[in-house]
Amino acid sequence: MKADCINVHDKSHHSLAFTQTPQFDKVIPQTFGYILRLYPFHPESKSFAPDGSPCTADTRGVLQRMHVTAMRARYIGKETDRKWEHGDDFSLLAFKPAEFDDLGQIVKADAGLIERIRGVPIKSLVRMANVDRNTIRKVLRGASVRGSTIQRIVATLQ
Incomplete structure (x- = not known):
């Protein structure tokens, strides 16, 4: 209880x-x-109350299913850092996974692009792109x- 605690974000002592x-x-x-004493009062964040409102600590009854709608796909890199396995490294508290832009999306080529690709020998397109x-x-x-990949092919064809 006499330990000095340091906030890693603003370096303040507590x-x-x-x-x-x-x-x-x-x-x-x-x-x-x-944590165990507070567990019975913990609201269920993944469900709705029987009346459709968000759950609170006092919610009772059969909970309703919460529907989730994805807005857009976000492509992120490796979600863990190997440093976690090797001990106490406070820099890991600020770890953010790599997030890729929309180029990570999976897409199909349109008919016009497919026709342009057919006009070029595959072997030369492989080398250039x-x-x-x-x-x-x-x-x-x-x-x-x-x-x-589609962008790289388009840039090569131009």
């Missing part, structure tokens, strides 16, 4: 305590017992490929 002061300058440790020949064949069949 001390541990079991109760908070009006200045909010204490850090209250959460033990398993504390640095795209695998099987990928070009997929595009010609109308299969889905990455948007960045």
Whole structure:
């Protein structure tokens, strides 16, 4: 309880305590017992109450299903960092996974592009666009490929 606690975001110093002061300058440790005591009062965030409103700690009855609508796909890189396996590294608290733009989307080539590709020998397109020949064949069949691949083919054809 006498340990000095440092906020990794603003480097401010705090001390541990079991109760908070009006200045909010204490850090209250959460033990398993504390979490278990609060569990019955935890609202269910993934469901609706029987009347369709968001759940609260006092919600009772059969919960309703919450429907989720995806707005757009976001392509992110590896979600974990191998440093997590090797111990206490405070830089991991600020870890953000890599997020890719819309070029990571899976798309199909339109009919006009397929006709333009058919006018070029596959072997030369493979060399110029640095795209695998099987990928070009997929595009010609109308299969889905990455948007960045389609962009590379279009840039080569121009």
